[in-house]
Amino acid sequence: MKLRKLALTASLAAIGLSSALTAYAQAKEQFFPVLVYRTGAYGPNGTPWANGYVDYLKLVNARGGINGVKLSFEECEFGYATDRGVECYERLKGKHGGGTVFQPLSTGVTFALTEKAAVDKIPLITAGYGRSESQNGAVFTWNFPLLGTYWVGADVLIQHIAKKEGGYDKLKGKKIALVYHDSPYGKEPIALLEERARMHGFNLQLLPVAHPGVEQKATWLQIRQNRPDFVLLWGWGVMNSTSLKEAQATGFPRDKMYGIWWAGAEPDVKDVGDGAKGYNAVALQHGAEPNSAVVKEVLEKLHGKGQGTGPKEEVGSVLYMRGMISAMLGVEGVAQAQTRYGKGKVMTGEQVRWGLENLNLDQKKLDAIGFAGVMRPVQTSCLDHMGSSWARIHTWNGSKWEFSSDWYQADEKVIRPMVMLTSAKYAEEKKITPRTPEQCKQ
Amino acid sequence: MAFFLETLIGGLMAGMLYSLVALGFVLIFKASGVFNFAQGAMVLFAALAMARFSEWIPGWLGVANPIIANILAFIIAALIMFVVAWLIERLVLRHLVNQEGATLLMATLGIAYFLEGVGQTIFGSDIYKIDVGMPKDPVLMLESVFEGGILINKEDFYAALIAAALVAALALFFQKTGTGRALRAVADDHQAAQSIGIPLNRIWVIVWCVAGIVALVAGIIWGSKLGVQFSLATVALRALPVVILGGLTSVPGAIVGGLIIGVGEKLSEVYLGPLVGGGIEIWFAYMLALVFLLFRPQGLFGEKIIDRV
Numbered sequence: 001m002k003l004r005k006l007a008l009t010a011s012l013a014a015i016g017l018s019s020a021l022t023a024y025a026q027a028k029e030q031f032f033p034v035l036v037y038r039t040g041a042y043g044p045n046g047t048p049w050a051n052g053y054v055d056y057l058k059l060v061n062a063r064g065g066i067n068g069v070k071l072s073f074e075e076c077e078f079g080y081a082t083d084r085g086v087e088c089y090e091r092l093k094g095k096h097g098g099g100t101v102f103q104p105l106s107t108g109v110t111f112a113l114t115e116k117a118a119v120d121k122i123p124l125i126t127a128g129y130g131r132s133e134s135q136n137g138a139v140f141t142w143n144f145p146l147l148g149t150y151w152v153g154a155d156v157l158i159q160h161i162a163k164k165e166g167g168y169d170k171l172k173g174k175k176i177a178l179v180y181h182d183s184p185y186g187k188e189p190i191a192l193l194e195e196r197a198r199m200h201g202f203n204l205q206l207l208p209v210a211h212p213g214v215e216q217k218a219t220w221l222q223i224r225q226n227r228p229d230f231v232l233l234w235g236w237g238v239m240n241s242t243s244l245k246e247a248q249a250t251g252f253p254r255d256k257m258y259g260i261w262w263a264g265a266e267p268d269v270k271d272v273g274d275g276a277k278g279y280n281a282v283a284l285q286h287g288a289e290p291n292s293a294v295v296k297e298v299l300e301k302l303h304g305k306g307q308g309t310g311p312k313e314e315v316g317s318v319l320y321m322r323g324m325i326s327a328m329l330g331v332e333g334v335a336q337a338q339t340r341y342g343k344g345k346v347m348t349g350e351q352v353r354w355g356l357e358n359l360n361l362d363q364k365k366l367d368a369i370g371f372a373g374v375m376r377p378v379q380t381s382c383l384d385h386m387g388s389s390w391a392r393i394h395t396w397n398g399s400k401w402e403f404s405s406d407w408y409q410a411d412e413k414v415i416r417p418m419v420m421l422t423s424a425k426y427a428e429e430k431k432i433t434p435r436t437p438e439q440c441k442q
Numbered sequence: 443m444a445f446f447l448e449t450l451i452g453g454l455m456a457g458m459l460y461s462l463v464a465l466g467f468v469l470i471f472k473a474s475g476v477f478n479f480a481q482g483a484m485v486l487f488a489a490l491a492m493a494r495f496s497e498w499i500p501g502w503l504g505v506a507n508p509i510i511a512n513i514l515a516f517i518i519a520a521l522i523m524f525v526v527a528w529l530i531e532r533l534v535l536r537h538l539v540n541q542e543g544a545t546l547l548m549a550t551l552g553i554a555y556f557l558e559g560v561g562q563t564i565f566g567s568d569i570y571k572i573d574v575g576m577p578k579d580p581v582l583m584l585e586s587v588f589e590g591g592i593l594i595n596k597e598d599f600y601a602a603l604i605a606a607a608l609v610a611a612l613a614l615f616f617q618k619t620g621t622g623r624a625l626r627a628v629a630d631d632h633q634a635a636q637s638i639g640i641p642l643n644r645i646w647v648i649v650w651c652v653a654g655i656v657a658l659v660a661g662i663i664w665g666s667k668l669g670v671q672f673s674l675a676t677v678a679l680r681a682l683p684v685v686i687l688g689g690l691t692s693v694p695g696a697i698v699g700g701l702i703i704g705v706g707e708k709l710s711e712v713y714l715g716p717l718v719g720g721g722i723e724i725w726f727a728y729m730l731a732l733v734f735l736l737f738r739p740q741g742l743f744g745e746k747i748i749d750r751v
Contacts, residue, residue, distance in 0.1 A: 038567065039559075039562060039567060039672070040672055041671070041672050041673045041676065043562075043567040043671075043672055044567065044568050044569045044671055044672075047567065047568070182720075182721040206719075206720065207720060208719065208720040208721035209721065210721045210723070210724045212673045212676060213673075214668050214673045214676070214677070215456075215680065215707075215723060215724070217452050217453075217456055217708060218449070218452075218707070218708045218711030218712050218715065218723055219711070219720075221445075221448060221449050221452060221708070221712055222711075222712055222715075222716075224445075224448070224593060225445050225712075237673075238569070238668060238669065238671055238672075238673045241569065241668070241669050242668055245578070245667065245668070248578050248579065249578065249579075249580050249595040249597065249598070250580060250593060250595075251579075251580050251593065267568070267569050270569070270571075271569050271570075271571050271669035275578055
């Protein structure tokens with residue numbers, strides 16, 4: 001009888017101890033919800049991004065976590081559908097102690113979540129997409145379009161074209177066509193391009209393409225009729241390769257085509273091959289980076305041990321790198337938050353927001369985490385949620401992307417007034433009182 | 443004028459490709475009274491099989507010649523489509539004989555989701571290439587008549603020719619062969635066809651096999667143009683207004699409907715699109731089909747349904 005009692009007590013104690021340990025382990029994990037689209041029309045582009053994102057989270061764990069705090073993550077597939085993206089957000093936001101940060105990889109979902117994230121106090125990182133005016137942290141407190149917005153991308157493209165032509169004055173009378181995905185994403189650069197067209201006197205032609213973008217014959221017939229000097233491509237997924245094929249079929253020179261960074265990766269051109277030779281795209285700082293230190297570390301610590309997420313050959317490709325960088329920005333936001341709220345502790349969404357607003361990824365830091373040569377330093381502030389506005393052009397040579405220009409910085413004189421005007425309108429519409437520099441110091 | 447002709451020719455060639463997909467719908471509806479919503483998924487599935495086997499075969503068999511690799515891949519993909527057809531008949535249709543049309547439609551909806559998912563699981567969800575040697579560069583014609591000439595896309599031209607040949611072959615098959623007549627009899631009345639000794643199950647397997655081959659050819663043509671990826675499944679949506687307009691039971695209807703929709707959507711996008719902000723060709727095709735339905739509810743070539751009250 002005594003023995004039975006002892007065994008029962010020991011069992012209960014063991015259960016209690018293991019529950020406590022589990023709770024402790026859970027408490028020490030920083031949860032990263034991962035919105036992905038590995039299936040559907042945009043799956044070929046969404047998959048490498050998701051693989052890079054998840055691999056970086058795994059790599060941080062392999063390095064020992066963020067000051068000892070391990071990362072946990074859960075994927076939710078939404079197929080690039082805005083309603084399903086919002087559903088994924090609702091499902092994951094409260095799980096495992098609460099989501100640290102959301103990165104929806106969809107401008108449509110970003111528009112839908114902008115108000116929800118503020119209520120739930122969870123930051124939204126939209127590296128290279130989302131609302132351009134959300135750079136203004138005074139109004140968009142929870143949005144972080146880190147590294148660049150579509151206005152940055154469009155501005156750099158016009159700067160590059162002007163440089164190639166011999167100056168802004170040479171743009172007068174030129175025709176520039178924008179072939180864009182008929183969605184919030186595709187429409188985002190129009191305001192900036194109209195402003196630049198007004199400044200330099202070029203004619204802007206707008207050519208929307210309906211989702212998913214496989215039918216573009218009429219669009220390219222119009223291009224053939226109007227004979228623009230340059231075509232800017234604002235597509236995503238299959239729309240990009242279809243545009244390049246139609247350009248080939250109508251004889252439009254590919255070296256006069258410039259894509260945004262979501263139209264400048266391997267899935268956009270590999271199916272077109274030589275037909276895309278000479279096609280350019282603005283790079284969100286990085287390109288394909290197979291020789292970077294972080295890629296070598298992923299190959300050694302994850303793929304070398306059979307723990308990699310996707311195929312080994314994909315590691316270092318353009319969209320894989322974008323996924324890794326996006327994850328890294330979230331992780332560094334948490335690391336920065338820990339410097340204020342306690343190293344080795346799990347951070348709340350609100351604390352991570354502070355981290356993201358005080359991000360300071362200088363060259364030394366980038367070198368230390370394996371991103372030397374991949375990107376430039378990033379420094380954010382309470383009022384500037386973008387942190388960097390540099391970009392460069394890369395060109396498809398028929399088999400790989402190669403950088404073909406020096407760095408450009410988006411012109412703040414053009415973009416800043418637009419950001420302030422549009423964000424002020426948003427604040428008025430949503431009855432938001434913008435934060436003052438004094439409030440930022442608190 | 444030259445630009446109008448270019449748009450018109452481009453529309454006709456695109457329309458021919460829509461006809462090819464629409465034909466898959468018509469074939470199955472004619473033979474079984476089933477509106478096969480899975481036709482787009484079959485196009486994707488067949489194209490994925492073709493693309494992946496043409497990629498794998500050189501490595502497996504050491505075949506360096508791409509033509510042989512493509513032929514072998516075509517044969518394997520066709521066999522896979524036969525197996526799919528047999529499984530659909532065996533596992534789904536056999537159990538739904540004489541059920542309501544809506545029930546059969548829902549069953550094909552399920553088949554569509556299943557094929558899309560399984561196809562991507564087996565063959566992958568990346569963009570794959572089908573290279574059957576279709577020329578990609580354009581050619582200029584009538585340069586002496588029109589300034590700048592008329593630009594013709596050679597790939598579209600050859601694709602339209604292949605589609606036209608297949609459509610003609612199928613029209614003959616339906617009109618002139620015993621099996622074709624049996625297919626039509628089954629479509630008219632399952633029970634009556636069975637009562638005169640037509641084996642319903644075999645007929646259904648045959649028609650799904652033929653639809654599978656049509657899907658494979660459509661998949662190769664569209665896959666060669668667009669790359670093989672998920673969006674091929676949505677090509678079926680381009681063919682829906684074609685079958686609405688042409689009539690679900692008519693092979694000539696699928697052809698004429700395809701041409702009208704192809705021309706209509708291109709002309710509308712080019713000439714009306716700029717007035718309303720562009721991007722109208724997809725919904726314009728449906729609108730055009732609906733306008734036709736106002737005057738001919740059974741479609742241009744569809745059979746008028748007269749029921750005894």
